[in-house]
Amino acid sequence: MDETLSPLLELDLELVQFMVLAGVAGLALGAIFFGGLWWTLRKSLESPRPALWLLGSLLVRMGVLLFGLYLISDGHWEPLLAALLGVIGARALVLRWTRPVDQPSPKQAAPKQAAPKQAAPSQAAANQSPKGHDGDRTCA
Amino acid sequence: MDSLALIAVISIVMAGLTTGFGTMGPALAEGRAVATALTALAQQPDASATITRTLFVGLAMIESTAIYCFVVSMILIFANPFWNLAIAQVAGN
Numbered sequence: 001m002d003e004t005l006s007p008l009l010e011l012d013l014e015l016v017q018f019m020v021l022a023g024v025a026g027l028a029l030g031a032i033f034f035g036g037l038w039w040t041l042r043k044s045l046e047s048p049r050p051a052l053w054l055l056g057s058l059l060v061r062m063g064v065l066l067f068g069l070y071l072i073s074d075g076h077w078e079p080l081l082a083a084l085l086g087v088i089g090a091r092a093l094v095l096r097w098t099r100p101v102d103q104p105s106p107k108q109a110a111p112k113q114a115a116p117k118q119a120a121p122s123q124a125a126a127n128q129s130p131k132g133h134d135g136d137r138t139c140a
Numbered sequence: 141m142d143s144l145a146l147i148a149v150i151s152i153v154m155a156g157l158t159t160g161f162g163t164m165g166p167a168l169a170e171g172r173a174v175a176t177a178l179t180a181l182a183q184q185p186d187a188s189a190t191i192t193r194t195l196f197v198g199l200a201m202i203e204s205t206a207i208y209c210f211v212v213s214m215i216l217i218f219a220n221p222f223w224n225l226a227i228a229q230v231a232g233n
Contacts, residue, residue, distance in 0.1 A: 077219040084211050
């Protein structure tokens, strides 16, 4: 049993390591791709020739991404899928990093704004409660 | 036409179709997005930061679809699992 199972387990481990490496490489490629898109967009809207910027950037970014994916695949389709997942993850990360400071995400907006308001009065009440009682006593 | 040639022909034709449609759709969508964003920028220069950010999110989503199609094409051409299976069966026989 062990002799028959061990090659399969070794193969799976190698494949998992391979796919994890491919996913990390896909993350780097996606960061280059979408980070480059963000940089180009800001650059092109201020320049007198936005079409040249966008077209050149698209060709360069897509060339780097596809060549990188070709190198990652190495004739197998599993690393390609892992790298694609990495690229999608990098898209989510870049979208989060480039979010303006004054525009939090809709999901985070409500708790973040609500939490300090709830925390501040409770702390203030905790700090001022002895004085308040003293004030009440003096008034009474 | 044996199975290997059939697999090769279908894979190459489908890779071409995938790349064709996968670049045509995002190209049209990207053109529309940039044109609309430039119109909005011309009308509201004060909101340029918000418009740029929204355009970036849209372009990232649109270009992702092109990447999906490119990956499918690369799988069909460079790492076709059915081709590898057929080769293994031929070698086995």
